[in-house]
Amino acid sequence: MSVARSDLHSLTTQLDLVFELSKDDRAAIEALPVRTKMVGERRDIIREGVVPTECCLLVSGMVCRYKMLSNGRRQILSFHFAGDLPDLQSLHLKTMDHSLATITESRLAFIPHDAVRKLIRARPSVADALMHHLLVDAAIYREWIANVGRRTALERVAHLICECFTRLHALGAARQATFELPLTQAEIGDATGLSNVHVNRTLKELRRLGLIATNGKVHAILDWEMLRDAAGFDPGYIHLRAKGSVASLG
Amino acid sequence: MSVARSDLHSLTTQLDLVFELSKDDRAAIEALPVRTKMVGERRDIIREGVVPTECCLLVSGMVCRYKMLSNGRRQILSFHFAGDLPDLQSLHLKTMDHSLATITESRLAFIPHDAVRKLIRARPSVADALMHHLLVDAAIYREWIANVGRRTALERVAHLICECFTRLHALGAARQATFELPLTQAEIGDATGLSNVHVNRTLKELRRLGLIATNGKVHAILDWEMLRDAAGFDPGYIHLRAKGSVASLG
DNA sequence: CGACAATTTGATCTGTCTCAACTATGGTGG
DNA sequence: CCACCATAGTTGAGACAGATCAAATTGTCG
Numbered sequence: 318m319s320v321a322r323s324d325l326h327s328l329t330t331q332l333d334l335v336f337e338l339s340k341d342d343r344a345a346i347e348a349l350p351v352r353t354k355m356v357g358e359r360r361d362i363i364r365e366g367v368v369p370t371e372c373c374l375l376v377s378g379m380v381c382r383y384k385m386l387s388n389g390r391r392q393i394l395s396f397h398f399a400g401d402l403p404d405l406q407s408l409h410l411k412t413m414d415h416s417l418a419t420i421t422e423s424r425l426a427f428i429p430h431d432a433v434r435k436l437i438r439a440r441p442s443v444a445d446a447l448m449h450h451l452l453v454d455a456a457i458y459r460e461w462i463a464n465v466g467r468r469t470a471l472e473r474v475a476h477l478i479c480e481c482f483t484r485l486h487a488l489g490a491a492r493q494a495t496f497e498l499p500l501t502q503a504e505i506g507d508a509t510g511l512s513n514v515h516v517n518r519t520l521k522e523l524r525r526l527g528l529i530a531t532n533g534k535v536h537a538i539l540d541w542e543m544l545r546d547a548a549g550f551d552p553g554y555i556h557l558r559a560k561g562s563v564a565s566l567g
Numbered sequence: 568m569s570v571a572r573s574d575l576h577s578l579t580t581q582l583d584l585v586f587e588l589s590k591d592d593r594a595a596i597e598a599l600p601v602r603t604k605m606v607g608e609r610r611d612i613i614r615e616g617v618v619p620t621e622c623c624l625l626v627s628g629m630v631c632r633y634k635m636l637s638n639g640r641r642q643i644l645s646f647h648f649a650g651d652l653p654d655l656q657s658l659h660l661k662t663m664d665h666s667l668a669t670i671t672e673s674r675l676a677f678i679p680h681d682a683v684r685k686l687i688r689a690r691p692s693v694a695d696a697l698m699h700h701l702l703v704d705a706a707i708y709r710e711w712i713a714n715v716g717r718r719t720a721l722e723r724v725a726h727l728i729c730e731c732f733t734r735l736h737a738l739g740a741a742r743q744a745t746f747e748l749p750l751t752q753a754e755i756g757d758a759t760g761l762s763n764v765h766v767n768r769t770l771k772e773l774r775r776l777g778l779i780a781t782n783g784k785v786h787a788i789l790d791w792e793m794l795r796d797a798a799g800f801d802p803g804y805i806h807l808r809a810k811g812s813v814a815s816l817g
Numbered sequence: 818c819g820a821c822a823a824t825t826t827g828a829t830c831t832g833t834c835t836c837a838a839c840t841a842t843g844g845t846g847g
Numbered sequence: 848c849c850a851c852c853a854t855a856g857t858t859g860a861g862a863c864a865g866a867t868c869a870a871a872t873t874g875t876c877g
Contacts, residue, residue, distance in 0.1 A: 384709065384713045388717070388718065388719075390717040392713040394712050406705060409695065409698050410699070410806050411806075412806075414706050414806070415709055438691060441688060451701065452659050455701070456656070456660060458709060459632070459664065460634075460664075462642060462708060462712055462715060465716040466642045468636065469638075469865095470865070472638065501822090501824090502824070502825095503823080509716070512865070512866055513824090514826090514868095515864085515865055549636055556660050556661075752855075753855080762834055762835075764857085765834070767856065771857085
């Protein structure tokens with residue numbers, strides 16, 4: 318565990334993607350007190366039921382939110398990348414209604430609730446940026462409800478790939494059509510409501526159709542237009558500033 | 568179309584359920600400029616793709632959010648009752664990524680974005696209350712992802728009934744175990760990711776098991792504990808102040 | 818090299834969908 | 848007040864997408 322203010326840079330960078338922040342705003346964010354920690358892959362960060370006193374900023378790596386159901390099954394609710402604040406809701410909702418866990422080894426920066434609250438009160442434009450972040454989260458939830466509720470297996474998996482690629486691309490983490498998505502097939506299943514076996518067959522089908530290529534955890538999108546169409550993917554719900562930036566892949 | 572400030576009372580009442588508002592806060596909310604409108608049942612209020620300039624407060628009735636997918640199917644994303652602000656996100660997300668429609672005939676109060684923004688800036692505790700409202704929305708989305716992703720048909724339908732009952736009960740709209748849920752079976756299907764035919768059979772099964780009784784749109788919960796167990800329902804995610812208030816039904 | 822996790826494949830089963838028909842139910846106009 | 852029509856609910860039969868179970872194969876890392 319260490320203290321490193323520069324870790325907050327990932328946050329300002331991300332917030333800047335959709336929101337204009339002043340120099341002062343950025344400075345105020347980067348002056349937040351943080352407690353930084355490395356967490357290994359596939360470890361719980363916060364468990365359902367606890368009452369957090371800090372927000373968690375993902376500096377690098379990948380994490381997910383999930384719920385365990387009474388029938389023993391697991392549902393992944395969202396994925397998060399560098400610069401995300403995957404439990405910002407804990408500022409207002411006392412008890413965690415879901416768990417947070419790492420996918421890959423991740424660097425996490427914990428920021429005391431009080432500090433975030435103070436910042437929000439002092440700087441309306443930061444409050445707006447955080448609000449925007451929360452609302453995009455909710456928009457992605459909505460799309461996921463539609464994904465698991467009304468799409469076929471092929472559409473679901475293709476849609477997940479499209480979404481992750483689009484978000485990573487917006488963050489600058491996926492420059493070409495080849496990008497790393499460090500998910501196991503079981504995790505893709507938990508995110509899309511499918512069995513791991515069927516995820517395997519669905520990926521195979523996507524490869525057979527020439528839409529993607531897979532080499533371990535690295536995925537290559539061979540035909541973005543076709544993949545988009547197969548998924549029924551429309552990036553509008555991610556509410557990025559620069560729309561259709563992915564379209565220029567060829 | 569008429570102007571009726573008292574329509575805002577439904578909002579302050581609802582916000583008060585989870586958040587302490589001062590007399591001044593309430594007065595400020597109830598002084599918001601509104602444009603009130605009655606809308607008949609099963610009509611669109613706002614469509615995907617538009618850029619709203621007002622927020623919509625549901626004064627009475629019931630509305631839903633939904634998405635139409637490219638495969639022609641519909642997914643309902645949430646249900647809303649009196650006092651809800653079902654498109655508060657439009658304050659920050661320019662373009663609607665889903666549509667809003669009535670279930671029953673509803674009274675809607677439209678409040679200009681500017682007025683809401685001004686109120687939020689002026690009154691931090693109102694901002695907190697609205698934020699809380701948004702975050703509970705998101706928490707319910709999370710539960711719905713799990714519902715359609717990892718629950719059986721019986722669990723899904725039972726869970727939807729549990730949720731609607733719990734929320735209506737918290738609003739004081741469902742005093743006894745009998746309550747009105749004015750949904751068609753096709754709508755229950757669009758909310759749970761099932762076909763209308765299978766919803767019909769699932770409701771029949773719930774009746775056969777002695778968990779509910781149905782008379783038209785009026786549902787009676789015959790055995791709350793059993794229904795809760797069948798659904799795997801845990802009301803924590805609704806983040807009500809008074810927990811387990813429903814448990815005292817017998 | 819050995820061990821454990823993840824992927825892949827086959828075979829079978831089943832929950833849910835689709836299609837189709839029939840039956841309430843409720844509203845409307847003659 | 849009844850005939851009519853549209854909408855919602857109900858039921859049956861058959862099909863199929865995806866689950867489950869089981870085993871083999873391929874990483875991958877100490």
